[in-house]
Amino acid sequence: MTATRGLEGVVATTSSVSSIIDDTLTYVGYNIDDLAENASFEEVVYLLWHRKLPNAKELTELKEQLASNAKIPTEVIEHLKSYPIAKVHPMAALRSAVSFLGLFDEEADDMSTEANYRKAIRIQAKISTIVTAFARIRQGLEPVEPREDLSFAANFLYMLKGEEPDEVAVEAFNKALVLHADHELNASTFTARVCVATLSDVYSGITAAISALKGPLHGGANERVMKMLTEIGEIENVEPYIREKLARKEKIMGFGHRVYRKGDPRAKHLKEMSQKLTTLTGETKWYEISTKIEEIVTSEKSLPPNVDFYSASVYHSLGIEHDLFTPIFAVSRTSGWLAHILEQYENNRLIRPRADYVGPEKQVYVPLEERK
Numbered sequence: 001m002t003a004t005r006g007l008e009g010v011v012a013t014t015s016s017v018s019s020i021i022d023d024t025l026t027y028v029g030y031n032i033d034d035l036a037e038n039a040s041f042e043e044v045v046y047l048l049w050h051r052k053l054p055n056a057k058e059l060t061e062l063k064e065q066l067a068s069n070a071k072i073p074t075e076v077i078e079h080l081k082s083y084p085i086a087k088v089h090p091m092a093a094l095r096s097a098v099s100f101l102g103l104f105d106e107e108a109d110d111m112s113t114e115a116n117y118r119k120a121i122r123i124q125a126k127i128s129t130i131v132t133a134f135a136r137i138r139q140g141l142e143p144v145e146p147r148e149d150l151s152f153a154a155n156f157l158y159m160l161k162g163e164e165p166d167e168v169a170v171e172a173f174n175k176a177l178v179l180h181a182d183h184e185l186n187a188s189t190f191t192a193r194v195c196v197a198t199l200s201d202v203y204s205g206i207t208a209a210i211s212a213l214k215g216p217l218h219g220g221a222n223e224r225v226m227k228m229l230t231e232i233g234e235i236e237n238v239e240p241y242i243r244e245k246l247a248r249k250e251k252i253m254g255f256g257h258r259v260y261r262k263g264d265p266r267a268k269h270l271k272e273m274s275q276k277l278t279t280l281t282g283e284t285k286w287y288e289i290s291t292k293i294e295e296i297v298t299s300e301k302s303l304p305p306n307v308d309f310y311s312a313s314v315y316h317s318l319g320i321e322h323d324l325f326t327p328i329f330a331v332s333r334t335s336g337w338l339a340h341i342l343e344q345y346e347n348n349r350l351i352r353p354r355a356d357y358v359g360p361e362k363q364v365y366v367p368l369e370e371r372k
C-alpha cells in the first residue's frame with residue numbers, strides 16, 4: 001500500500017452534482033460562466049438539489065420555502081448571545097450554532113429521503129439568519145428578522161445591515177453566491193460526505209463541513225487575502241511585500257489550487273466585480289493592489305488566483321466585515337454540501353480508506369515501573 005499525499009488525483013466517488021474537467025467548472029453540466037451571468041442563487045440551489053433547472057412554478061415554490069423557513073428559534077439567538085463575543089471567530093460561532101440548531105429540529109434523526117430534503121431547505125434557509133444575527137449581536141445590535149419578500153441574496157444583506165440593499169449590491173452578492181455554491185470534491189464537501197456516509201444526520205454533515213471550510217488553505221483564505229491587502233495598504237508596497245513573502249517561501253493567500261492548473265474559472269468573474277465595485281466605492285486601490293499581486297505571483301510562481309482572491313475586495317467593497325467573508329462562503333456552499341449529502345445517502349457506502357503504516361513495529365511492552 002502506498003499513500004498519495006493529500007489524496008491528490010484520487011477519485012473517491014462518482015457524483016452528478018458538479019465537475020471540473022480541463023479547468024472548466026460545470027454545475028450539473030451547466031458552465032459556471034453561464035450560471036454566473038444569468039442565474040439567481042435560488043435557481044442554482046434547485047439545480048444542485050434536483051439536477052435540473054427549475055421551471056417558474058418550481059422556482060417560486062423553492063423561494064417561498066426558503067423565505068418562510070428563514071427564522072431561527074429564539075433559543076439559537078440566545079445561544080449566540082451567550083458566546084464570548086470578543087474572542088469568537090464567526091466561523092466558530094457558525095459551527096457551534098448549526099450544531100445547536102439541529103437540537104431543535106424534530107426531524108433531525110428521521111433519515112427518510114423526504115425528511116432529509118425538508119431539513120436541507122430549513123438549513124439553507126436559516127444559515128444566512130445565523131451568520132447575520134451573530135454579526136449584529138457582536139456589535140451590540142438586535143438581529144434583524146428575515147423578510148419573505150426579498151431574494152436570498154437581498155435578504156442576507158438586509159439582515160446584516162438592517163436596511164434594504166441597492167440593486168448593484170444584490171446583483172454582485174447573488175453572483176458571488178452562485179460562484180461559490182459547489183465545487184466537486186473539495187475538502188469541506190468530502191468531509192461532509194465522509195461524515196454522512198456513516199449514516200450520521202444532515203446537521204452533523206454540515207457542521208463537519210463548516211469545520212473543514214474554516215481552515216486557511218480552504219475557505220479561510222478569503223479573509224487572509226483581505227488581511228494581506230490591508231497590510232500592503234498602498235500600491236508601492238506590493239513589490240517588496242510579495243517578493244519578500246515569496247523569498248521566505250510563504251504562501252500567498254488566494255493563489256494556487258489542487259485541481260486547476262491554468263486558472264480558476266470563477267476568478268475572472270470576481271475580478272470583474274472587484275473592478276466595478278471598487279470604482280463605485282472610490283476605493284480602486286484594492287483592485288489595483290490585487291492586480292499587481294496577481295501580476296507578480298503569476299510571473300514568479302505560475303500560480304493563478306483562485307476563487308478566494310478577488311472575492312476579498314468584492315466583499316470589502318460591499319461593506320462587509322472581513323471575518324464574515326468565510327461564513328458567507330459557507331452560506332453559499334451549504335447548497336453544494338446539501339446536494340452532496342443527499343447524493344451520498346441515495347447510494348451510500350461507508351467511506352473508509354487505508355493508511356500506509358510507517359511507525360515502529362514489533363515493540364515489546366515494558367511495564368510502567370521499568371520505563372525510563
Ligand SMILES: CC(=O)SCCNC(=O)CCNC(=O)[C@H](O)C(C)(C)COP(=O)(O)OP(=O)(O)OC[C@H]1O[C@@H](n2cnc3c(N)ncnc32)[C@H](O)[C@@H]1OP(=O)(O)O
Binds near residue numbers: 252
Ligand atoms: C476555496 C479554496 O479552497 S481555493 C484555495 C484557497 N487556499 C489558498 O488560497 C491558500 C494558498 N494556496 C495554497 O496553500 C495551495 O495552493 C492549495 C492548498 C490551495 C493547494 O495546495 P496543493 O495542491 O497541496 O499544493 P502545495 O501546497 O503542495 O504546493 C505546491 C507548490 O506550490 C507552492 N504554492 C502553492 N500555493 C502557493 C501559494 N499560494 N503561494 C506560494 N506558493 C504556493 C508550494 O509552496 C509548493 O512549492 P514547492 O513544490 O516548491 O514546495
Ligand SMILES: O=C([O-])CC(=O)C(=O)O
Binds near residue numbers: 183187
Ligand atoms: O476545490 C477545492 O479544492 C477548493 C475550491 O476551490 C472550492 O472549494 O471552491
